[in-house]
Amino acid sequence: MFKFLQLNKIFQITSKAPKYVLFLFIVVLSVGLTEALILSPEDYKQSDAVRIMYVHVPSAWISLGIFSSITFLSLSGFIFKNNNFFLISKSLAPSGFVFNIIALVTGAIWGKPTWGTWWAWDARITSMLILALFYLMYLISWRIYENEEKVFKISTFITILGIINVPIIKYSVDWWNTLHQPASINILSKSSIHSSMLFPLIIMTAAFVLFSLLIFLMKYNTELIKIKNKGLDRL
Amino acid sequence: MINELLFMNGYGVYVLSAFSFTLLSFTALYLVTKIQFIKEQNKFVAKYGSLNSEKAISAKSQRINKEILANVTKN
Numbered sequence: 001m002f003k004f005l006q007l008n009k010i011f012q013i014t015s016k017a018p019k020y021v022l023f024l025f026i027v028v029l030s031v032g033l034t035e036a037l038i039l040s041p042e043d044y045k046q047s048d049a050v051r052i053m054y055v056h057v058p059s060a061w062i063s064l065g066i067f068s069s070i071t072f073l074s075l076s077g078f079i080f081k082n083n084n085f086f087l088i089s090k091s092l093a094p095s096g097f098v099f100n101i102i103a104l105v106t107g108a109i110w111g112k113p114t115w116g117t118w119w120a121w122d123a124r125i126t127s128m129l130i131l132a133l134f135y136l137m138y139l140i141s142w143r144i145y146e147n148e149e150k151v152f153k154i155s156t157f158i159t160i161l162g163i164i165n166v167p168i169i170k171y172s173v174d175w176w177n178t179l180h181q182p183a184s185i186n187i188l189s190k191s192s193i194h195s196s197m198l199f200p201l202i203i204m205t206a207a208f209v210l211f212s213l214l215i216f217l218m219k220y221n222t223e224l225i226k227i228k229n230k231g232l233d234r235l
Numbered sequence: 236m237i238n239e240l241l242f243m244n245g246y247g248v249y250v251l252s253a254f255s256f257t258l259l260s261f262t263a264l265y266l267v268t269k270i271q272f273i274k275e276q277n278k279f280v281a282k283y284g285s286l287n288s289e290k291a292i293s294a295k296s297q298r299i300n301k302e303i304l305a306n307v308t309k310n
Contacts, residue, residue: 008297011303015303033254036254037240037250037254038240042243042244047243047244047245047246048243048244048245048246048247048250049246049249049250051243051246051250051254052249052250052253055253055254055257056253059257094264094268095264098260098261098264101260102256102257102260105253105256106253106256106257109249109252109253109256110249110253112249113246113249211261214265215264215265215268218265218268218269218272219268219271219272221272222268222271222272222275225272225275225276225278225279225303226275228279228300228303229275229278229279229282231297232279232282232283232286
């Protein structure tokens with residue numbers, strides 16, 4: 001099972017892919033920035049401050065998506081006894097953490113002109129901060145423990161605890177009275193965002209996904225070379 | 236036109252600082268990851284170079300090692 005996850009075969013693809021992904025990322029980001037900063041309209045209430053949404057929302061989405069993927073992959077690693085799942089999780093974490101920080105900082109910058117404060121201990125913001133702490137614990141666990149089995153167990157335990165926070169982040173704006181506005185984009189029902197703002201948001205999300213893919217590929221290749229370095233030591 | 240773009244009805248400072256922070260974070264993460272990658276690659280080349288001919292042949296028989304070495308020469 002999972003023969004396609006053989007390191008030799010994977011490295012053949014992942015070692016060549018980053019340069020193409022980087023090129024695509026620069027192209028999509030350029031289009032996204034033009035749309036977000038120049039072409040998209042201002043909001044009738046928030047005026048131009050709404051443009052912060054084009055970096056804040058995709059960052060929050062991707063950080064949540066990456067953490068969910070890390071949890072799923074870590075659990076799969078245990079179920080199928082495949083270490084490569086852990087390697088993929090480890091390589092995804094740095095970009096997830098950075099996107100989490102970007103969401104928090106850009107959220108604070110957006111909060112000042114719209115709410116009149118940089119920070120509020122409301123449910124959405126606090127739960128996002130907690131997610132950042134889980135990311136940090138996950139990354140630190142890989143640095144602290146040398147023993148492979150131990151680090152697999154501890155990092156998976158951290159992700160299982162952290163994943164409980166993900167639905168809390170998602171539904172915090174519905175469950176509690178918060179400063180944060182409810183979701184404007186719904187997959188199952190009609191979105192309340194106009195297409196002139198939805199289009200740049202989708203482009204910027206695509207650019208951010210490409211960036212996280214680029215970092216993942218580079219990090220994954222680094223981890224594979226690290227394994228090979230250990231292999232050379234044993235020769 | 237450019238003044239209008241930068242001023243953004245008084246929100247320019249907030250909007251541009253949010254975008255700048257995002258792009259700076261991207262650049263920093265990219266550079267850190269790239270440096271780590273190059274460091275490991277150089278370590279691999281140094282270790283490979285220190286192998287005797289028999290061990291080098293054995294190491295080169297693995298396709299992934301060949302790929303790593305090929306990428307180093309390309310870079």
